Amino acid sequence: MNTLELWQRYLDWLYFNEDLGLYLDVSRMRFDDEWVAALEPKFAQAFKDMDALEQGAIANPDENRMVGHYWLRDPDLAPAELKNEIVENLDKIEAFVGKIHKGGIRPPRAPKFTDVLSVGIGGSALGPQFVDEALASDFPPLAIHFIDNTDPAGIDRILNRLKDRLSSTLVIVTSKSGGTPETRNGMMEVKHAYEQQGLDFAAHAVAVTMLGSKMDELERNEGWLAEFPMFDWVGGRTSEMSSVGLLSASLLGIDVHAMLAGAKTMDLATRTPEIKRNPAALLALSWYHAGNGKGEKDMVVIPYKDSLLLFSRYLQQLVMESLGKEKDLDGNTVHQGIAVYGNKGSTDQHAFVQQLREGIANFFAIFVEVLEDRNGASIEIEPDVTSGDFLFGFLQGTRQALYENHRDSITVTIAKVTPRTVGALIALFERAVGIYATLVNVNAYHQPGVEAGKKAAGTLLGLQRKILAVLKSTNQPLELAELAEKVGASDQVEQVYKIVRHLAANQRGVVLLGDHGKPDQLGVSYKSLVN
Numbered sequence: 151m152n153t154l155e156l157w158q159r160y161l162d163w164l165y166f167n168e169d170l171g172l173y174l175d176v177s178r179m180r181f182d183d184e185w186v187a188a189l190e191p192k193f194a195q196a197f198k199d200m201d202a203l204e205q206g207a208i209a210n211p212d213e214n215r216m217v218g219h220y221w222l223r224d225p226d227l228a229p230a231e232l233k234n235e236i237v238e239n240l241d242k243i244e245a246f247v248g249k250i251h252k253g254g255i256r257p258p259r260a261p262k263f264t265d266v267l268s269v270g271i272g273g274s275a276l277g278p279q280f281v282d283e284a285l286a287s288d289f290p291p292l293a294i295h296f297i298d299n300t301d302p303a304g305i306d307r308i309l310n311r312l313k314d315r316l317s318s319t320l321v322i323v324t325s326k327s328g329g330t331p332e333t334r335n336g337m338m339e340v341k342h343a344y345e346q347q348g349l350d351f352a353a354h355a356v357a358v359t360m361l362g363s364k365m366d367e368l369e370r371n372e373g374w375l376a377e378f379p380m381f382d383w384v385g386g387r388t389s390e391m392s393s394v395g396l397l398s399a400s401l402l403g404i405d406v407h408a409m410l411a412g413a414k415t416m417d418l419a420t421r422t423p424e425i426k427r428n429p430a431a432l433l434a435l436s437w438y439h440a441g442n443g444k445g446e447k448d449m450v451v452i453p454y455k456d457s458l459l460l461f462s463r464y465l466q467q468l469v470m471e472s473l474g475k476e477k478d479l480d481g482n483t484v485h486q487g488i489a490v491y492g493n494k495g496s497t498d499q500h501a502f503v504q505q506l507r508e509g510i511a512n513f514f515a516i517f518v519e520v521l522e523d524r525n526g527a528s529i530e531i532e533p534d535v536t537s538g539d540f541l542f543g544f545l546q547g548t549r550q551a552l553y554e555n556h557r558d559s560i561t562v563t564i565a566k567v568t569p570r571t572v573g574a575l576i577a578l579f580e581r582a583v584g585i586y587a588t589l590v591n592v593n594a595y596h597q598p599g600v601e602a603g604k605k606a607a608g609t610l611l612g613l614q615r616k617i618l619a620v621l622k623s624t625n626q627p628l629e630l631a632e633l634a635e636k637v638g639a640s641d642q643v644e645q646v647y648k649i650v651r652h653l654a655a656n657q658r659g660v661v662l663l664g665d666h667g668k669p670d671q672l673g674v675s676y677k678s679l680v681n
Contacts, residue, residue: 165429169415170574171565174429178549178559179514181439186425189438189589193431196588197423203584204421210385210595211479217595218381219388219580223414223573232381239379239393240406246376247400250320251291255375258353260318266294266401267312269336270324270394272467272600273386274358277576278398280464281390281409284457284572290402292320297336305339316347316354320401324358324394326380328365331604358393385595387468388580391573405569412573420581430581436560437488437582438589440514444486445473450506451492453518454545457567461518462492465579472583472594479591486592492516496544507551515552515559518575519545522566613639614649618660618676627663627673643670650674 151159156177165174203209206229209217221228225236249255253262268278275298282294295308312319321340325333344351355374359365360382369377378393389395391413396406420430440447449469451462474487493501495517506513523538531537552559562578564571587594616637621628628636634646647669653660663673 163426163432165427165432167415167419167429167574170412170419170571172416172429172571172574172578173561173563174432175561175563176432176436178553178561179436179439180558181435185439186435189435190425192589193425193435193585194423196431196434196585197421199588200581200584201421210593212593212596212598215595216383217385217388218383219385219391220417222384222391223410223417223577232383235379235381240396243378243393243397243400243406246378247397250401251403257318257320258350262318263292263320264318265312265315265320266292266398267297267308267319267321267340268294268324268398269297269321269333269340270358271298271330271332271336272471273389274324274326274333274394276387276460276464276467277390277395280460281395281399281404281572282402283460284567285399285404285409285569286402292401294398294402297340298332300332300335302339305336309340309343316344317349319354320375321351321355322358322398323355323365324380325365326360326363326386328359328363328368331607356397358397387471390576408569409573412568412570413577414573415570416574416577417581420578430578430585433560433578433582434586434589436514436558437586440558441488443590445488446512448489448491448513450502450513450515451490451518452495452498452515452548453492453520454495454541455518455520455567456494458518458520459494461575462490462494464576465492466490468579469583471597471600473587473590473592474599475592476599477592479593484590484592486590488586495548496541499544499548503548506557507548507555511555511557513557515549515557517545517549517559517561519561519563520565520567521563610645610649613637613642613645614653617646617649618653618658621660621674621676622678624676627661627675630670630672630674633674647672 160175160177163175163177166172203217204220204227206216206218208214218228218232221232222236225233228236246255250263256262268275275296279296279298286294295312297305297308323333323337341351344354352372352374357365357369357374357377358380359369359377360380366377378397380389380393384392391410399406399409420428422428425431425435437449451465453459453461469488469490476483476485478484478486506515523536523541528536528538531540549559549561562575564575583594617633620633620636630647631643633650634640634643637646639646650660650662654662659676659678661675661677663675664671666672
């Protein structure tokens, strides 16, 4: 197309939401009107499915659950028995945070809480991290830190930073079931750190969990400061508007009501049963076209604003955990999904944009543009040019350079980064994922692959316990194959080897004897750690 034809296509396909000041441009996706018309029946079904979901239908059949994250920002849409829970929970969060900020709730050995330590994983960490990075002020009421992995060195790094302030740190432990190993491990490590300083962990701890969970029971038995609910009908990757995200955001002084309002406004816009007037449908349409309905191309998310750095990481879970499925809803093997990666502009001008422009064309890009450069006026770096103008130029230039070399892109534009626009962005992509899932007939709200990984890890740790028991009861070194046989894992010698290698590297009493470059010839023994 020539430039005038592209301008007309831009005008034809531009979506603008006046209430949010949000633009969506899909004109650089190369679908045509005939192709879109052929997909109309699929979209008609998708709109019906999304409506049924919001009406309380079982949208997650594997777990027999409703999917109601939309109700969090508009409780009036929720089933009557749930509406009060949503409203009361928000009121409870506001009351608790108000007391924390004013010192009405304080730690035993300090006048006020100064820091928040959030312990969680997956959606329990990614959403709060993204919102913190995007919206927290330079000097928030409390500083926040995250333990979002079971990496001991990573945990040590956070605890060492907080060492002198543990006595004034509020700990939020987020786990729906209370049994998520990574979160439980983080909690145990933090609890130990408090005990080492002679501090009462319970006087600093807050639980975000489901009523009746293991963590709910633990919190009640130990007398933690507070507990806030996770709802059965809200999945981790769509939980930012629940206690999971609202509690930490409120503690940081972020206007969560504005975030909820932005999401509610976007939800209203994305209920429109017409593709061109529905921004989430336009996103789903573009994703479907780019990957031929099979995820054949990756999604590269490039926000041109430092505060949105973590948006691509947040979307990685939302999109990949929702859409990456082996089976469709009819039980057919389909291996669906869209791979997501990204960083930020203009950093990417000096990183992977080179490959995007000239390498393998296995992707489509999503640019996120923010119109306001900064809060206030900018100096001119060159005559009539500011640093923000350069950022704008890099975005537009990269978009054009990609299109000229037959690389498609989408551009989402917001006026500025605010709680309202961040809430709208979250809601926009949540709905796009739901619509796309219907187009490709998968369950967007379960995660069997994640559960399989947890089960495999549990099996491996069970094998480790058997290995230690055998080694502790044996007075002489065992050959690797002999050890595997004794623990009933003759066909898992490699796993046995990797377990004992890990134990030996961490001073767990296991000793490896022989040439480490020839694992099959190693001897394995145990040396008691007790003198």
